[in-house]
Amino acid sequence: MISKGDQVSVLDEAINGVVVAVKDKEITIETTDGFMMTFFVNELIKINDSSDLMSTIGRINIGEVAKEKEIPKPRNFVKERKDKHEISAPEFDLHIEKLVPNKRGMSNYDILTLQSETAKRHIEFAIKNRIPKIVFIHGVGEGVLKAELDFLLGRYDNIVFQDANYQKYGLGATEVYIKQNSK
Structure with a gap:
């Protein structure tokens, strides 16, 4: 999932950086301040490139989204079932x-x-x-x-x-x- 050269952010701390080395579950990053730090994979999150984000947005079909909003969804409710011969109680x-x-x-x-x-x-x-x-x-x-x-x-x-x-x-x-x- 995370590979060398990826931009990452540390989950519990305000640290961002670039992945320098990946060894099993340990990942070494170079922070924006120039320090080398090692973290476990579950402590990091990959930061998407803004150009990648724009390409993701570009793939969304606005026409389909608008069509989904127009179609009313059927109401979901349970109707009480009654036998044909059942007379309601007074x-x-x-x-x-x-x-x-x-x-x-x-x-x-x-x-x-x-x-x-x-x-x-x-x-x-x-x-x-x-x-x-x-x-x-x-x-x-x-x-x-x-x-x-x-x-x-x-x-x-x-x-x-x-x-x-x-x-x-x-x-x-x-x-x-x-x-x-x-x-």
């Missing part, structure tokens, strides 16, 4: 703004009670009507509603729940699977 938004027209006069306890009662009603309905999966949108917030929802869902034997699809809902939803008993 979503229930438990945000208080979606449940009542005006929350004025309601305490935090009243709001949480209404939200958990609404969730319980939807769970009972899904169990009764053999709906296999539902999604509760609770938002992120401080996690009080999510904790209440987890407590409520944990009281059912035939229910399994987990965080819903992050790409679709972020962290603010819980997916509920209802195991159907064949009685």
